[in-house]
Amino acid sequence: MITKQVFDLQPISDADRARILATPRTRDAHRQLLAETPAMNAVQIGGTASDITLPGQFTVAAWNVERCLFPEETAAHLAPISPDIVLLSEADHGMARTSQRHTTEDVAAPLGMTYAFGVEFHELDLGGATERAFCSDNFNALGWHGNAVLSRVPFERTALVRLDDHGHWFASDMGNVDPDQPRLGGRMTILAIVPTENGPLCVASTHLESNADAAHRHSQMQRLLDAIDVFAPDLPVMIGGDLNTGNHLPPNFDWRDETLFSFAEDRGYAWDFTADGNTTRPSLITPHPDRVMKLDWLLGRGLKRLETGLVASTTADGKPLSDHDYVWCKAEIPE
Numbered sequence: 001m002i003t004k005q006v007f008d009l010q011p012i013s014d015a016d017r018a019r020i021l022a023t024p025r026t027r028d029a030h031r032q033l034l035a036e037t038p039a040m041n042a043v044q045i046g047g048t049a050s051d052i053t054l055p056g057q058f059t060v061a062a063w064n065v066e067r068c069l070f071p072e073e074t075a076a077h078l079a080p081i082s083p084d085i086v087l088l089s090e091a092d093h094g095m096a097r098t099s100q101r102h103t104t105e106d107v108a109a110p111l112g113m114t115y116a117f118g119v120e121f122h123e124l125d126l127g128g129a130t131e132r133a134f135c136s137d138n139f140n141a142l143g144w145h146g147n148a149v150l151s152r153v154p155f156e157r158t159a160l161v162r163l164d165d166h167g168h169w170f171a172s173d174m175g176n177v178d179p180d181q182p183r184l185g186g187r188m189t190i191l192a193i194v195p196t197e198n199g200p201l202c203v204a205s206t207h208l209e210s211n212a213d214a215a216h217r218h219s220q221m222q223r224l225l226d227a228i229d230v231f232a233p234d235l236p237v238m239i240g241g242d243l244n245t246g247n248h249l250p251p252n253f254d255w256r257d258e259t260l261f262s263f264a265e266d267r268g269y270a271w272d273f274t275a276d277g278n279t280t281r282p283s284l285i286t287p288h289p290d291r292v293m294k295l296d297w298l299l300g301r302g303l304k305r306l307e308t309g310l311v312a313s314t315t316a317d318g319k320p321l322s323d324h325d326y327v328w329c330k331a332e333i334p335e
Helices: 014-022 027-036 071-081 103-111 214-231 260-266
Strands: 043-047 057-067 085-093 114-123 144-151 157-162 183-185 188-196 199-207 237-242 296-301 304-311 326-332
Touching: 027 183, 043 103, 043 157, 057 071, 057 103, 057 199, 057 237, 057 296, 071 103, 071 304, 071 326, 085 103, 085 114, 085 199, 085 237, 103 114, 103 144, 114 188, 144 188, 144 199, 157 214, 188 214, 199 214, 214 237, 214 260, 237 326, 296 326
Parallel strands: 057 085, 199 237
Antiparallel strands: 043 114, 057 326, 085 144, 114 144, 114 183, 157 188, 188 199, 237 296, 304 326
């Protein structure tokens, strides 16, 4: 668990980039690189909160923004539900495909939110063919890609939890290296504690592995829940994000075949904070998905569900902002 906070993430130098590219693609080498990269071992704090304490009833949204090509429109798309907490995944920071912007910061600002951002991957290239079409440069200024918690109120504490460190997308002996996505890092979660009128609340923005089976995601969920028990013992918790449920589970690719659901229930979590319905769609980056799936979830512990919703990621003129719709709920901490 990483608790160090910074205002700016230390860039990768040209020498470090060359060293990363020359490093053998093994699990041990990846672990060493991960430990030696400062930006992979800190939580970036920024933005400005607009309130001091959340109300007793609060609204949380979780959205995989698929790089976040359109930060201002993304913020405007969230605004109608008046979120108190936004849990983002797949947000770029200093990537050519998103005009080198800090997309989390640019979503948070119009919503009046502070943010905690953590690096999931240091991207070593520009991405696939559809992503390259959006590139403003032939280089990434920073190459960060990750998760974030956005909040209307200041954080009491934050942490980054790595759900794997073996180089699932780096180590050639894992058999998962994608030539279009060479990257350092792995799936992770940002944890934060925020004050509400009914006491402190722990929130978590997570992203589980897509290129793996149910057992792998189960182990990531176990690591996440164990970390929460250390970070926020006995506090109410809301977790949200893209859990990639059903991926690599042929023949039906059905989220119901995941074991992480019953596992979390046994640990005291409820899944009824998530609205019914699939959450993926064709997008500008993923124009022809293989199937429609239910990947995105909100689950809670020690909370009362009041309302749930699912919002299509398309704008009024039909433009998809992401290949994921966002899920949201209204909840409260019982008094």
